[in-house]
Amino acid sequence: MLLDDLLERYFATSDISSISADALTAGIEHCRVDFGLTKDRGKRFALWALLHMLGSAPELDVAFEDEEDREAARNFMVLLAAPSGENSE
Template identity: 60%
Template sequence: MHFDDQLQRYFGTTDLDALPSGALDAGIDRMRVDLGLEEDRGRRFALWSLLYLLGAAPDLDIAFEDSADREAARNFMDLTDHG
C-alpha cells in the first residue's frame, strides 16, 4: 500500500489541505469500515497507521487481535511521535 494511493482512494486527493469541508471525516469513516473488514494483516496495519497519522485510529486492542501486531503499532507510534 502506497501512502499517496491511499490518500487518493479515501480522499480523492493527495493534498489533504485542499479537501472540501466534510471530506476528511467521510474519508476517515470509509477507512474505518475498511479496517474492520480487512483480513490481511499488512493491509490492516497500513490502514491503521494512516488512521493514526490522521488522529483517528482505534485503540490497539480493538484494531489488532495479535500481540505482535499491537507491539508493531506501538513501535510505529513511538517512531512517529518522536521523529
Template identity: 60%
Template sequence: MNLDDQLRRYFGTADLASVPPQALAAGIEHMQVDLGLATDPPRRFALWALLHMLGAAPDLDIAFKDEADREAARKFMDLAGAADGDEA
C-alpha cells in the same frame, strides 16, 4: 501500499490540506469501515497507521488481536512521535 494512492482512494487527492472537512470526515469513516473489514494483516496495519496519523485510529486492543501486531503498532507510534518531536 502507496500512501499517495491511499490518500487519493479515500480523499480524492494526495493533498490533505485541500480536502474540505466534510470530505475528510467521510474519508476517515470509509477507512475505519475498511479497517474493520480487512483480513490481510499488512493492509490492516497500513490502514491503522494512516488512521493513527489522522488522529482517528481505534485502540490497539480493538485493532489488533495479535500481541505482535500491537507491539509493532506501539513501535510505529513511538517512531511517528519521535519524527514529530514528541519523544516518548
C-alpha cells in the same frame, strides 16, 4: 500500500492540506469501514497507520488481535513521535 495511494482512495487527493472537513470526515469513515472488513494483516496495519495519523485510529487492543501487530503499532507511534532526525543514524 503507499500513503499517496491511500489518500487518493479515501480522499480523492494526495494533498491532505486540500481536503475539506466534510471530505475528511467521509474519508475517515470509509477507511474505518474498510479497516473493519479487511482480514489481511498488512492492509489492516496500513489502514490503522493512516487512521492513527489522522487521529481516528481504534485503540491497539481493539484494532489488533495479534501481539506482534500491537507491538509494531507501538513502534510506529514512537517513530512518529520522535523529533525529526532522531532516528536517522
